[in-house]
Amino acid sequence: MRYAEWLVCGAAWGLSVANAHAANPQVLGRDGAVLERDAAGETQQGPAAEEAAPDGVVLSHRLGDGLQLRDPRGRFEFSLGNRIQARYTRAEPTGEPSASAFTVRRFKTFAKGTFYRSWLHFKVQVNWVGARSASGERLPELEDAFLDLELSPAVSVRAGQFKVPFNRQELTSSGAQQLVDRAVTNDRFAFDRDQGLMVHGEIWEGSSAQIEYSAAVLNAAGKNRAGQSSEPMAAVRVQWLPLGSVPYAESALGFSRAPRLALGAAFARRPAQRAGEGQPALARGTADAHFQWRGFSIASDLFLERPEGQRRRSTSGGMVQAGWFLLPGRLEIAGRYAAFHPPGGKNRREEARGGVNWFFSGHAWKLQVDAGAATGERTGAAALGDTEVRLQVQVIF
Numbered sequence: 001m002r003y004a005e006w007l008v009c010g011a012a013w014g015l016s017v018a019n020a021h022a023a024n025p026q027v028l029g030r031d032g033a034v035l036e037r038d039a040a041g042e043t044q045q046g047p048a049a050e051e052a053a054p055d056g057v058v059l060s061h062r063l064g065d066g067l068q069l070r071d072p073r074g075r076f077e078f079s080l081g082n083r084i085q086a087r088y089t090r091a092e093p094t095g096e097p098s099a100s101a102f103t104v105r106r107f108k109t110f111a112k113g114t115f116y117r118s119w120l121h122f123k124v125q126v127n128w129v130g131a132r133s134a135s136g137e138r139l140p141e142l143e144d145a146f147l148d149l150e151l152s153p154a155v156s157v158r159a160g161q162f163k164v165p166f167n168r169q170e171l172t173s174s175g176a177q178q179l180v181d182r183a184v185t186n187d188r189f190a191f192d193r194d195q196g197l198m199v200h201g202e203i204w205e206g207s208s209a210q211i212e213y214s215a216a217v218l219n220a221a222g223k224n225r226a227g228q229s230s231e232p233m234a235a236v237r238v239q240w241l242p243l244g245s246v247p248y249a250e251s252a253l254g255f256s257r258a259p260r261l262a263l264g265a266a267f268a269r270r271p272a273q274r275a276g277e278g279q280p281a282l283a284r285g286t287a288d289a290h291f292q293w294r295g296f297s298i299a300s301d302l303f304l305e306r307p308e309g310q311r312r313r314s315t316s317g318g319m320v321q322a323g324w325f326l327l328p329g330r331l332e333i334a335g336r337y338a339a340f341h342p343p344g345g346k347n348r349r350e351e352a353r354g355g356v357n358w359f360f361s362g363h364a365w366k367l368q369v370d371a372g373a374a375t376g377e378r379t380g381a382a383a384l385g386d387t388e389v390r391l392q393v394q395v396i397f
Helices: 003-018 184-189
Strands: 026-028 034-037 043-045 049-052 058-062 066-070 077-093 099-115 117-132 138-152 155-163 193-203 211-218 233-240 260-270 282-293 296-307 315-327 331-341 349-359 365-378 381-396
Touching: 138 193, 184 296, 184 315, 184 331, 184 349
Parallel strands: none
Antiparallel strands: 026 034, 034 043, 049 058, 058 066, 066 077, 077 099, 077 381, 099 117, 117 138, 138 155, 155 193, 193 211, 211 233, 233 260, 260 282, 282 296, 296 315, 315 331, 331 349, 349 365, 365 381
16 A cells, blocks of 8 residues: 555544544653643643442553552552554565565553552563564563562662663653654664663752662673673663653653753673673663653764773764654654664664654554654665654553
């Protein structure tokens, strides 16, 4: 089917459903809770249908959070939900026939909450689409499984499997992205998940010196794998929030009348892998900035990686991405440019995309369309590249 036909069909379907939806859009908070705009344009907790069970437990459901059970006395709180991303992709690789495909890009089930006391947190998340096995088959995969002990707002201790505290775009959920998927720089430099121990917290909250920090010791093996080295991996991230908290979401859904700014930096050292894998120890650093104001948002990341003892083998990269709401909380346009340059000549990788988003209920229910190209240089040959048009619908329920 031609690109124009898909765009028209997607827009018509989106607008027809939007007419039946409530007037106030919802947005996703940093803790994953759904927020909505009030009359002043600020965000607040979204409404939920609640029903008290005979034993006093409150049962509710909220789009974006799923099914919730809560004990009013604070003994426990439990959420069970799902997220599905259904995608159509039309690709035109360089020098090859065009191709198109329908895919379920992600289908995740999550359970999170507190137990016994309000300061004992947990989260478990499974991706049913999962990772591709050696045979090419995709198998279900455990993504998150951790306990979080909140000693105070300034100090929490997390143990289990979780995201490595490194770059902001990776730490932002794949369900809260501004374009259909993350940038090529994230694929190259992010560490994804690992197993280990992390101390994290927030200090000087409410002041211009507000700081979020995370420091982790990890296996350096990735998710669902045992350690592959004789020493652990270390990662540290610090984020300065001079104008108050900034949600881990790339679109300025809240249409805040006050500007929001987050400036972050992180450093990680991965030890050499076991003999036979050919991966030396490396140091990787990143710096990022994220700004939101009145429906406008802009984000940027810078990366530098250097294998230990190989100063001339550094890899650098960067990304800039911006978006603006034409209709507050509903219709957004966005664009991105990203590139990284591994050591050596003629091997630069670049990505340029533009997109349009329609939000029925914040990130919890949205329709996204983007188009662009990812290209790569080759010594003595024409550049490799894929030109793509992607259409995706997401629901968190």
